[in-house]
Amino acid sequence: MPRFNIFHTKVDDILAENEFCEADFASATADEKESMIEKHKSISYWKDAARRFRKNHVSMVALGVVVLITLFAFLGPYLIPYSYEEQYRGSMKLGPFEYSESEQLASDVLEDVDVVFSTSMMSGSLTSLKKGEYTFRYQGEWYTFTLKKTLRSGLLIYDADAAEPLYTVKEDDLLEGGDYETTAVAYTVSDTQPAVEEDHVIKMISSVFPHVFGTDSAGRDIMSRCMYGARVSLLIGVIASLIVLVIGSIYGAVSGLIGGKVDFIMQRIVELIYSVPDVLIVLLLQVVLQQPLQNWFDSSTLPLVKALSTLGVGIVSIFITFALLYWVGMARIIRGQVLMLKKQEYVTAAVVLGASNRRIIKRHLLPNSIGQLVVTTCLQIPSAIFLESFLSFLGLGISAPMSSLGSMCSDAIDTITVYPYRLLFPAIILSLLVLSLNLVGDGLRDALDPRLKK
Amino acid sequence: MASYVLKRIGSAILTLFVVAAATFFLMNAIPGSPFITEKSTPEQIARAEAKYGLDKPLVVQFAKYLKGYLTGDMGVSLKMQEGTSVADIIFHQSKFTLSIKVGLLALGLAVILGIPSGCIAAYNRGNWLDAILRVITTVGVAIPGFVVATTLLVLFGVQLKWLPVLSGSLETTAAYILPVFALAFYPSCYIAKLTRASMLDAINQDYIRTARAKGLKTGKVVFKHALRNSLIPVVTYLGPLTAYIITGGFVVETTYSIPGLGKYFISSILNRDYPIIMGTTVVLASLIIVMNLVVDIVYKLVDPRISLSKGDE
Numbered sequence: 001m002p003r004f005n006i007f008h009t010k011v012d013d014i015l016a017e018n019e020f021c022e023a024d025f026a027s028a029t030a031d032e033k034e035s036m037i038e039k040h041k042s043i044s045y046w047k048d049a050a051r052r053f054r055k056n057h058v059s060m061v062a063l064g065v066v067v068l069i070t071l072f073a074f075l076g077p078y079l080i081p082y083s084y085e086e087q088y089r090g091s092m093k094l095g096p097f098e099y100s101e102s103e104q105l106a107s108d109v110l111e112d113v114d115v116v117f118s119t120s121m122m123s124g125s126l127t128s129l130k131k132g133e134y135t136f137r138y139q140g141e142w143y144t145f146t147l148k149k150t151l152r153s154g155l156l157i158y159d160a161d162a163a164e165p166l167y168t169v170k171e172d173d174l175l176e177g178g179d180y181e182t183t184a185v186a187y188t189v190s191d192t193q194p195a196v197e198e199d200h201v202i203k204m205i206s207s208v209f210p211h212v213f214g215t216d217s218a219g220r221d222i223m224s225r226c227m228y229g230a231r232v233s234l235l236i237g238v239i240a241s242l243i244v245l246v247i248g249s250i251y252g253a254v255s256g257l258i259g260g261k262v263d264f265i266m267q268r269i270v271e272l273i274y275s276v277p278d279v280l281i282v283l284l285l286q287v288v289l290q291q292p293l294q295n296w297f298d299s300s301t302l303p304l305v306k307a308l309s310t311l312g313v314g315i316v317s318i319f320i321t322f323a324l325l326y327w328v329g330m331a332r333i334i335r336g337q338v339l340m341l342k343k344q345e346y347v348t349a350a351v352v353l354g355a356s357n358r359r360i361i362k363r364h365l366l367p368n369s370i371g372q373l374v375v376t377t378c379l380q381i382p383s384a385i386f387l388e389s390f391l392s393f394l395g396l397g398i399s400a401p402m403s404s405l406g407s408m409c410s411d412a413i414d415t416i417t418v419y420p421y422r423l424l425f426p427a428i429i430l431s432l433l434v435l436s437l438n439l440v441g442d443g444l445r446d447a448l449d450p451r452l453k454k
Numbered sequence: 455m456a457s458y459v460l461k462r463i464g465s466a467i468l469t470l471f472v473v474a475a476a477t478f479f480l481m482n483a484i485p486g487s488p489f490i491t492e493k494s495t496p497e498q499i500a501r502a503e504a505k506y507g508l509d510k511p512l513v514v515q516f517a518k519y520l521k522g523y524l525t526g527d528m529g530v531s532l533k534m535q536e537g538t539s540v541a542d543i544i545f546h547q548s549k550f551t552l553s554i555k556v557g558l559l560a561l562g563l564a565v566i567l568g569i570p571s572g573c574i575a576a577y578n579r580g581n582w583l584d585a586i587l588r589v590i591t592t593v594g595v596a597i598p599g600f601v602v603a604t605t606l607l608v609l610f611g612v613q614l615k616w617l618p619v620l621s622g623s624l625e626t627t628a629a630y631i632l633p634v635f636a637l638a639f640y641p642s643c644y645i646a647k648l649t650r651a652s653m654l655d656a657i658n659q660d661y662i663r664t665a666r667a668k669g670l671k672t673g674k675v676v677f678k679h680a681l682r683n684s685l686i687p688v689v690t691y692l693g694p695l696t697a698y699i700i701t702g703g704f705v706v707e708t709t710y711s712i713p714g715l716g717k718y719f720i721s722s723i724l725n726r727d728y729p730i731i732m733g734t735t736v737v738l739a740s741l742i743i744v745m746n747l748v749v750d751i752v753y754k755l756v757d758p759r760i761s762l763s764k765g766d767e
Contacts, residue, residue: 275469276476277742279701280735284480287723291484386598393600394704394720409604413709417619420608427601435596 049371052447059443062436069433073230081209082221084228085401094215096421099208106155107208113159114138115204119151134200135193144194145187156185158204213425217415222408226425229405232398233385233433236315240322240384245377247323248330249369253361255331256338267335270328282321282387286396289317314398318388326384330376337369371448378444382437389430405430459751466747473739474523474732478516481723481731488532488726506532508728519732528736529729534722540733544715553714556706557699559630560637564695567642569681569688572649577676579654587646594643599702603636603709620711633706640702641695645688652684659683686757693746700738 028036043051053059077084094100099107106118115138135144138158145166155169164184193201213222255266290313297309308316341347342365350360366373389406391397398404405426412423489502503509507518522529528540535543544550575587594602610632611619617632656662657680665675704716715734722730 271465272469272472275465275743275746276473277697277700277739279697279704280473280739281476281480283704283720283723284477284731284735288480288483382596389598390600390701390705393598394708396720396723406598406600409600410708413604413607416604416608417612420612423604423608427604431593431597431601434598435593438596439592 045370049444049447053443056443056446059440059446062439062443065432065436066440069230069429069436070234072429073227073234076227077224077231080212080221080224080227081203081205082211082224084220084224084403087219094211095419096212096214098211098214103208106205113157113162115158117156117202117204119154119156132200133194133196134202135196136202136204137193138204142190142193143187144190144196145185147185156202156204157182214419214421216411216422222422222425225403225408226405226429228403229408229426230429230433232315232402232404233388233430235311236318236388237381237385237437240319240326241377241380243319243323244327244330244380244384245373248327248376249334249366249373250361251327252331252334252336253338253365254357256335257342257357257361257365263335270331273325273328274332276325278325279390282325282391283394283396285321285324286314286317286391289313289320293317312398312402314392314402314404315388318384318391318397321387322384326380330380333372333376334366334369337372338365341365341368375441375445375448379438379441382434382441385430385434385437455754458754462747462750466743469743470736470740473743474520474736475516477732477735478519479512481726481728482512482515484726488728502532506530523736528733531727531730533725533727534718534730540729543718543730544733544737549713549715549718552712553703553707553716556630556633556637556712556714557703559634560641560702561695561699563634563638564641564645565688567638568645569649569685571642572646573653573676573681575646575650576653576657576680584650587650591643591647591650594639595647599636599640600705600709602639603633603706606632606636607709633710633712636709637699637702637706641698644695645691648687648691649684652687653680656680656684686753689756690749690753693742693749696745697742700742 103118106116115136117136130150131147133144133146135142136158137143143158143166151168156166157169158166164182166185166187167182168185169182211221211223213226215221216225251266251270255263255270293313293316297305297313300306338361347360347364350364355363388397388404389409392399392404392406393410395407395410398407408426409423409430412419412426416423488508489499500509507515510518519529526541528544530536531538531540531543571587571591575584575591578584607619610617617628618626653676657676662675662679665679666672670679700716703714704720706712707714707717708720715738719731719734719738722734
């Protein structure tokens with residue numbers, strides 16, 4: 001039986017090992033002391049959550065997509081020369097990367113010259129430069145010239161290498177090919193901006209920017225409209241969620257903390273709103289709110305109202321809808337959390353110390369529900385975007401000239417057999433946005449509240 | 455049980471009343487009169503309003519609506535089909551049947567597609583089939599319904615030309631395919647996710663271990679023992695599903711130009727035809743509320759684990 005033999009022999013060894021020798025009583029060296037110091041810093045809740053979130057590859061990719069779309073929406077409009085509401089003449093119904101006749105001409109001309117201005121590419125109803133004094137900026141200098149007669153469907157060209165650098169050409173002459181007649185324009189150069197009327201400062205272009213996504217039937221640039229649509233979606237998502245956060249968390253916390261009859265009545269109200277088929281009411285609400293909101297915007301002079309009116313009636317009425325109907329989910333979650341938390345010792349301690357309900361909610365209950373608050377708010381963003389696009393698609397949300405991804409999709413349906421790509425771009429951006437926001441929300445839930453992980 | 459059912463019925467009636475009241479007061483809050491046109495004089499408007507009782511106080515009008523609904527009289531259309539009874543418009547013209555047909559087919563399809571794919575995913579947990587299904591369902595529940603509807607339209611109607619672009623009154627079988635699929639897409643994905651999750655939950659239960667210990671085949675264990683019990687969450691989803699089918703129907707009918715009730719409802723809002731707005735809202739809301747009621751009761755019946763005394767949290 002070797003097992004028992006081993007036991008017997010080991011006992012002496014162990015005893016021998018436990019005997020102290022001189023060296024055991026020497027004081028520890030600096031190195032040894034150092035190694036005894038606890039080196040772990042305590043990891044904060046947020047750091048821990050961030051670490052867990054970073055490990056979740058799907059959510060990280062989704063976050064990347066959200067950031068890209070946000071940049072597209074908020075920086076994009078500064079990078080492209082087209083505006084979301086302007087109808088570019090002659091540029092109607094262009095496919096992706098297609099040029100209108102005038103744009104093609106201008107871009108051909110630009111192969112030989114420096115900068116160009118084409119009256120046919122001007123936006124809106126202006127198609128000509130009337131006679132008068134104009135100025136443009138090129139390489140840091142201001143060039144001022146006077147048109148002696150109206151320039152209609154023509155090009156103003158600046159070519160530094162030519163004998164007479166600034167001249168105009170009729171577009172028709174260029175289109176016919178061969179030799180064309182140029183009219184030289186006299187000009188002066190100065191360092192500072194000359195005093196001419198604001199709309200007489202013209203923008204010369206050195207290259208024709210393509211309509212990357214094409215244009216719609218009214219000649220509006222679809223990419224620019226997509227950017228503004230995405231911007232509207234993101235704004236609605238974030239602001240509506242914040243509204244839900246404020247109303248829902250306060251309602252839920254009050255209801256949970258006070259309890260008793262107050263809680264009973266508050267919960268019956270929540271249940272009632274919960275069981276009402278929301279969309280039926282929301283559709284009606286959109287129509288009801290249009291007129292009164294418009295009147296309010298027109299009559300009020302408060303700065304807040306002015307700010308709201310720049311957003312437009314459609315967006316604000318969606319905010320009101322969220323404030324009225326969609327906070328109940330948040331209220332339920334926070335109430336549940338508060339019911340759990342209010343039995344904790346630190347809440348009891350706060351009560352004993354005489355803290356008011358407001359202070360308990362502000363200092364103890366809500367900060368301890370922060371995970372739930374963040375996750376529920378984040379998951380509210382895609383659903384707000386969802387609702388806005390749904391309403392706009394049905395023609396009850398945001399309408400032209402303001403752009404919305406939902407209304408762009410519904411506009412595209414009328415011409416779907418001829419221009420299917422018009423549907424493609426807004427639909428893809430919207431889907432990507434909603435999908436990635438959902439995935440980010442899921443990732444946050446897993447990171448902030450590991451107990452909820454499925 | 456009886457007291458629970460009574461309580462639930464009571465709250466369902468209250469909800470319906472709130473919906474009716476909210477609709478009534480909201481639609482009357484739209485400024486102006488439904489009879490304002492470019493040509494109409496104030497006298498004509500006043501006469502038309504008097505004819506339909508719109509000059510009476512709102513409370514009186516609302517009471518009249520309620521009394522009418524209790525006796526099955528839903529009033530007559532003011533504008534869209536002037537003089538026709540709302541009940542006739544909703545129930546006896548083709549609109550309701552069209553919407554109901556598409557809705558029921560989509561509901562059926564969602565269940566038929568969703569439950570088996572959820573089972574397959576749970577059964578193949580962790581392998582490629584599960585991964586593919588998970589990607590599809592995750593995308594499916596996130597993207598908006600109208601994107602699905604319009605994308606299907608571009609793909610199969612415009613590019614491949616397999617199916618008609620305009621479904622119209624659904625006279626051919628081919629015309630049904632796109633609307634029904636578009637409407638069923640989201641709920642099938644949702645049901646698949648739900649089934650997968652609750653199947654995985656059920657597989658870890660003791661009675662499954664018992665069934666395995668008895669020597670039953672895996673297939674039998676999964677489909678007989680686990681599936682039955684994991685269908686309960688799916689049953690509870692039928693309430694929200696009905697609501698989705700109705701609101702999704704608005705989108706699908708708009709996309710495929712189907713002259714159904716959803717499309718009619720939206721134009722009734724834009725036209726401010728009060729009795730039609732009211733009638734349609736009450737009918738659609740009743741469908742949703744009754745479905746929720748039935749689901750709640752069935753839920754407690756099929757799962758004895760749920761205690762009745764605890765209320766309806």
